[in-house]
Amino acid sequence: MTEITTVKQRFGIIGNSPLLDRALEVALRVAPTDLTVLVTGESGVGKEFFPQVIHAYSARKHSKYIAVNCAAIPEGTIDSELFGHEKGSFTGAVEARKGYFEEADGGTIFLDEVAELPHPTQARLLRVLQTGEYIRVGSSKVQKTNVRVVAATNMNLQEAIAQGRFREDLYYRLGTVPITVPSLRERPEDIPLLFRKFAADVAVQYRMPAVTLDDAAREMLKNYYWRGNIRQLKNVAEQISAIEQTRVITSEVLAKYLPPQGGGAPMAAGTMRMDDTMSTERELLYKVLFDMRADINDLKRMISELMKGGVPCPEPVRDVKALLPTTAQSSYVPAVASYPQPPVYAESEEVTDEPPREMTKADMQREQIIRALRRNNGRRREAAAELFMSERTLYRKIKELGIEDNS
Incomplete structure (x- = not known):
């Protein structure tokens, strides 16, 4: 029995793909060292198994292993969670607290979704990786830690660097040994x-x-x-x-259980390959366009029913197709014929018959986020999952777009 087969049985990893075996082979080779490892791959491929394998086959296997989901920790408390804080350093700090880097001293820390870290925290992490030094929040005392760091992300870090969202020096420090986990397709x-x-x-x-x-x-x-x-x-x-x-x-x-993706039938891997590195914003815009099209068709059906009932409507119907982005107009199919349009009653019961203004990219994002929050009763985690983004990204978008969230 080979060592890779033993690892698969121990951690419940299933598959015989050469790409999967190669990723496991790299993990086993780097495990005895203290080199920093960066695990990349799409969401849902099982990246969390690789830091466990690395820790279990390292000299640190009898010390602590701590997994931290960086996307699940609010931006205001992430430094305190990772590096600890002193009593009275901020409101609610009633006592001193150790951070994960202090707790995991001598062991391994797994930073999942590391690309979601804010810039100030990225700078602190870089210092830990370079010198093993950190400072608690609210303290001036430099402390040392001996921690093996394994990080993971499903984001294209090169794009994040180009957009100014991730430090280039941190990328090279984290990616001393890169491991790419293959997608299922x-x-x-x-x-x-x-x-x-x-x-x-x-x-x-x-x-x-x-x-x-x-x-x-x-x-x-x-x-x-x-x-x-x-x-x-x-x-x-x-x-x-x-x-x-x-x-x-x-x-x-x-x-019946395979959702259509980009067409009317389940999409095959060989017939339509979508961009693996599609950004969160593009995902969100596509969702907005599909929802807008459904809303427009529903509105036209309502107008049709009103006209059949004899409701007078003096205003002519405006060109709905012209409201759609250029890329969506080619696929637009009218649900009903054009009819005169009555005033539309909004959810707030305010009557309006003003022509709709052209929606910007920010407007569409804002509208989609508001809808998702409403559908999930203000629960950000569920809304973020529906919008295909992390909870931290949703929180940032809410602040950027000035959305009033009463959750």
């Missing part, structure tokens, strides 16, 4: 194995027969794009196991 041979594992787990947990796939369904599963990677595949396996009564899944049944 880059290891299609592993997809049926993973599905079978997730289906078997559900069957054991709820005492039911495990679902299986026929040949056509297996091929569909392998050719799907899997934007959410392993996390999305697990979700699909659990849904099918819980909902479907038949235990042999056909391609027709499977198609």
